[in-house]
Amino acid sequence: MSDVVIRPVDASPRSLNDLSDLMIETVANGGSVSFLHPLDEGRAKTFWTGALAAAASGERVVLGAFDGERIVGTVTVFLALPQNQPHRGEIGKLMTAVSHRGRGIASTLMAAAEALARERGKSLLVLDTAEEEGAASLYERLGYIRAGLIPHYAFKPQGGLTGTVLFWKQIAPLPDHA
Numbered sequence: 117m118s119d120v121v122i123r124p125v126d127a128s129p130r131s132l133n134d135l136s137d138l139m140i141e142t143v144a145n146g147g148s149v150s151f152l153h154p155l156d157e158g159r160a161k162t163f164w165t166g167a168l169a170a171a172a173s174g175e176r177v178v179l180g181a182f183d184g185e186r187i188v189g190t191v192t193v194f195l196a197l198p199q200n201q202p203h204r205g206e207i208g209k210l211m212t213a214v215s216h217r218g219r220g221i222a223s224t225l226m227a228a229a230e231a232l233a234r235e236r237g238k239s240l241l242v243l244d245t246a247e248e249e250g251a252a253s254l255y256e257r258l259g260y261i262r263a264g265l266i267p268h269y270a271f272k273p274q275g276g277l278t279g280t281v282l283f284w285k286q287i288a289p290l291p292d293h294a
């Protein structure tokens with residue numbers, strides 16, 4: 117982990133390629149990140165083009181874990197939520213390259229995501245993960261509280277329905293008013 121640096125991802129062609137490659141590999145290996153296998157490059161790039169545009173407008177932050185210039189992990193913090201939930205943020209699209217898993221990169225990305233969310237005035241984070249082959253144990257280790265399970269929620273990348281587990285974590289004192 118010592119040689120990996122966490123920072124926001126810019127909207128360069130290199131970032132777009134790296135994030136798309138990372139998502140294609142993640143889906144091919146059974147990761148539930150909203151897509152089915154095989155994920156084609158065009159669909160992956162369309163997704164990340166939109167995500168990086170939303171990041172440029174401040175609606176979200178896409179963090180990257182950089183090994184040199186290559187993005188080997190990512191997580192997104194969604195900041196733009198309804199008017200009556202300004203203190204809430206959502207976490208999504210947490211992925212680590214297969215070659216770099218088990219080194220604490222996702223845990224470090226999550227710590228950075230929480231720090232960033234706190235800086236942006238967020239006190240309550242919400243996320244979900246697939247019941248099968250998801251990251252529930254990782255989130256539990258990081259202090260997220262399991263709110264419940266919705267069965268039959270989505271198809272796994274290689275087919276077959278799986279449930280989704282909802283988690284939340286309070287990361288700062290709650291506001292008195294909006």
Ligand SMILES: CC(C)(COP(=O)(O)OP(=O)(O)OC[C@H]1O[C@@H](n2cnc3c(N)ncnc32)[C@H](O)[C@@H]1OP(=O)(O)O)[C@@H](O)C(=O)NCCC(=O)NCCS
Pocket residue numbers: 142146147148149189209210211212213216217218219220221222223224244245246249250251253254255257
């Ligand atoms: C979930 C995921 C992001 C974890 O990334 P990571 O950088 O390996 O995470 P960490 O190293 O911080 O922790 C990995 C966990 O796997 C364990 N692990 C150890 N060696 C490992 C290895 N070689 N490969 C994978 N996991 C390993 C760690 O002990 C740790 O255990 P925990 O699940 O009980 O917390 C990664 O596996 C991934 O991209 N999965 C597919 C996408 C996905 O499911 N994302 C979550 C969507 S909500």
